[in-house]
Amino acid sequence: MTQGNVKLERSPYPYTGQVVIERAATQPNVCDARVKIELRNLGLYYENFKALEDINLHIMCNSITAIIGPSGCGKSTALRSLNRMNELIEGARVEGKVIMDGENIYERDYRVVRLRKRVGMVFQRPNPFPKSIYDNIAFGPRLFGVRERNILDCIIEESLRRAALWDEVKDKLRDSALTLSGGQQQRLCIARVLSVQPEVILLDEPCAALDPIATQRIEDLLSELKNEYTIVTVTHNMQQAARISDFTAFFMIENQGEPGRIVEFGETSKIFTNPDDERTEEYITGRFG
Amino acid sequence: MKAGRADRIATIVFWSIGLVSMAILAFIILEIFGRGLVTAVSPSFFAGQPATNQAGGGVGPMIVSSLYLAALTMLISLPVSIGAAIYMAEYAREGKFNNFIRFCLDSLATLPSIVFGIFGLTLFVVTFKWSYCLLAGAFTLALLNLPILLRGAEESIKQVPQTYREASMSLGANRWITIKKVVLPSAMPGVITGTVLPIGRIMGEAAAVIYTTGLFIRAIPLSPFDPAAPLAGYIWYAQTEATVPDYRQIVNGGAAILLILVFLINFSARRFARFYAKRKQLEVKL
Numbered sequence: 001m002t003q004g005n006v007k008l009e010r011s012p013y014p015y016t017g018q019v020v021i022e023r024a025a026t027q028p029n030v031c032d033a034r035v036k037i038e039l040r041n042l043g044l045y046y047e048n049f050k051a052l053e054d055i056n057l058h059i060m061c062n063s064i065t066a067i068i069g070p071s072g073c074g075k076s077t078a079l080r081s082l083n084r085m086n087e088l089i090e091g092a093r094v095e096g097k098v099i100m101d102g103e104n105i106y107e108r109d110y111r112v113v114r115l116r117k118r119v120g121m122v123f124q125r126p127n128p129f130p131k132s133i134y135d136n137i138a139f140g141p142r143l144f145g146v147r148e149r150n151i152l153d154c155i156i157e158e159s160l161r162r163a164a165l166w167d168e169v170k171d172k173l174r175d176s177a178l179t180l181s182g183g184q185q186q187r188l189c190i191a192r193v194l195s196v197q198p199e200v201i202l203l204d205e206p207c208a209a210l211d212p213i214a215t216q217r218i219e220d221l222l223s224e225l226k227n228e229y230t231i232v233t234v235t236h237n238m239q240q241a242a243r244i245s246d247f248t249a250f251f252m253i254e255n256q257g258e259p260g261r262i263v264e265f266g267e268t269s270k271i272f273t274n275p276d277d278e279r280t281e282e283y284i285t286g287r288f289g
Numbered sequence: 290m291k292a293g294r295a296d297r298i299a300t301i302v303f304w305s306i307g308l309v310s311m312a313i314l315a316f317i318i319l320e321i322f323g324r325g326l327v328t329a330v331s332p333s334f335f336a337g338q339p340a341t342n343q344a345g346g347g348v349g350p351m352i353v354s355s356l357y358l359a360a361l362t363m364l365i366s367l368p369v370s371i372g373a374a375i376y377m378a379e380y381a382r383e384g385k386f387n388n389f390i391r392f393c394l395d396s397l398a399t400l401p402s403i404v405f406g407i408f409g410l411t412l413f414v415v416t417f418k419w420s421y422c423l424l425a426g427a428f429t430l431a432l433l434n435l436p437i438l439l440r441g442a443e444e445s446i447k448q449v450p451q452t453y454r455e456a457s458m459s460l461g462a463n464r465w466i467t468i469k470k471v472v473l474p475s476a477m478p479g480v481i482t483g484t485v486l487p488i489g490r491i492m493g494e495a496a497a498v499i500y501t502t503g504l505f506i507r508a509i510p511l512s513p514f515d516p517a518a519p520l521a522g523y524i525w526y527a528q529t530e531a532t533v534p535d536y537r538q539i540v541n542g543g544a545a546i547l548l549i550l551v552f553l554i555n556f557s558a559r560r561f562a563r564f565y566a567k568r569k570q571l572e573v574k575l
């Protein structure tokens with residue numbers, strides 16, 4: 001299905017149509033080979049423990065960037081630093097810069113709320129609110145002042161359709177989101193992120209709690225969504241990284257107690273076929289074998 | 290073999306302990322109802338006016354006093370304790386100061402209620418010149434119940450999974466909106482069931498109310514500044530001071546009514562919490 005932008009522009013719904021126009025005016029959505037986010041010498045501390053050091057990374061528009069590496073090397077930490085979710089953790093401190101569309105998001109007067117609207121996040125465990133399916137997705141738009149019932153209805157249908165969940169839930173939008181299966185819940189969480197029309201979507205091992213079929217659906221979804229969004233995903237599944245991502249960053253901790261660093265970053269095809277660093281090769285092949 | 294036997298013995302022991310505590314409860318209930326239920330259910334008693342020196346007086350104004358007092362107390366203490374619990378669970382950094390507050394609250398919770406009674410008497414009744422009235426009693430009981438309510442609310446708020454907060458914040462909600470829209474609705478059933486114990490305590494409290502609300506009234510209290518005579522206090526008064534010949538009957542009937550009221554409140558609070566959870570589609574065990 002090559003819906004993507006085409007479908008959006010033909011969308012009969014006032015809300016999405018309006019957003020498309022707004023976006024086109026401010027920033028062309030399709031921006032091949034353009035850097036969306038740049039991490040410059042990013043370091044991150046939890047209290048006195050340094051979890052990340054010297055992270056330099058370019059995240060390209062309309063691509064999927066995969067972050068891989070052994071457990072505890074700081075993948076989730078790096079991901080959370082992209083929408084400042086690490087600020088919810090007491091004692092977390094950042095140094096360096098994260099530049100999105102030319103602005104450092106850690107600048108003192110940068111507005112976190114707007115940042116989080118632009119950079120949505122999907123978590124490892126599906127975490128729908130204990131509310132109805134409808135209210136789960138309406139949560140974001142309501143935050144930003146959308147009140148009209150018919151507009152909300154449109155957003156909800158649109159978001160659910162794009163998250164490939166609409167057909168399964170269209171008759172029970174008022175049911176609790178907690179009655180859905182794990183895979184459905186995760187797609188609901190993706191729909192919830194889509195509902196606020198973000199530019200970047202961060203996913204932290206989105207398929208870790210899912211079975212192969214649900215995983216397949218999410219992968220298809222991500223490949224489709226990348227036409228409109230910039231996607232960064234953490235994964236432990238090498239095949240998944242190889243299948244869906246355009247760029248791959250390999251994180252690692254050299255020695256116990258040291259911060260995580262980037263060993264290698266580049267196009268996925270290169271990382272997986274002909275990596276520069278032998279540690280990358282070891283990790284990838286170790287996981288394959 | 291041996292483990293199996295130990296297991297069997299443990300089962301029997303715990304089962305018996307459970308049975309004994311149930312038996313004690315049943316005994317108390319039967320004893321009180323046996324003595325007072327007949328009096329309690331007669332309209333001239335539960336709806337009647339109290340008498341001053343002849344037999345046949347009722348406890349109507351006292352029941353109203355008890356319910357009124359409980360409602361006023363909750364009205365005062367719930368917002369305060371929920372607010373403070375939000376602060377402690379969501380805003381305050383865990384550390385010395387928070388622990389110090391908890392220590393103070395726990396100490397407050399262990400103070401004998403007579404101390405609160407005397408405090409209420411000197412502050413509200415005398416210093417504020419409210420004289421004996423519902424409001425003085427309500428404030429006193431609010432102080433008395435603040436620790437339990439606050440700790441209960443704090444626990445309920447802390448039990449709301451962190452993932453809800455993360456989801457909300459990651460969508461761009463700020464802290465307050467997250468609390469209002471996500472955390473509080475999820476914590477509410479717990480908070481509601483957490484009020485059951487304090488309400489029971491308010492209804493049963495005699496020592497703190499006899500110094501603050503008054504002991505004997507004939508008119509049903511309407512304004513919060515009216516004097517009142519909550520049932521528990523009146524039972525104490527009838528037993529020790531009253532001049533009516535049928536004071537034993539009043540005491541027994543009053544005790545039965547008190548028990549019924551507490552059961553009813555307990556039951557309806559649970560039902561309400563469950564209803565609320567269901568309407569909000571929360572998954573909670575009650």
Ligand SMILES: Nc1ncnc2c1ncn2[C@@H]1O[C@H](COP(=O)(O)OP(=O)(O)OP(=O)(O)O)[C@@H](O)[C@H]1O
Binds near residue numbers: 089
């Ligand atoms: N909230 C926290 N407080 C203190 N230290 C933390 C916190 N979260 C993570 N860390 C530490 O930071 C380091 C990186 O953690 P992180 O969760 O980013 O790893 P990860 O690569 O995502 O691991 P996994 O693959 O197991 O999810 C670990 O050493 C971890 O112990």
Ligand SMILES: [Mg+2]
Binds near residue numbers: 075076
């Ligand atoms: Mg992780």
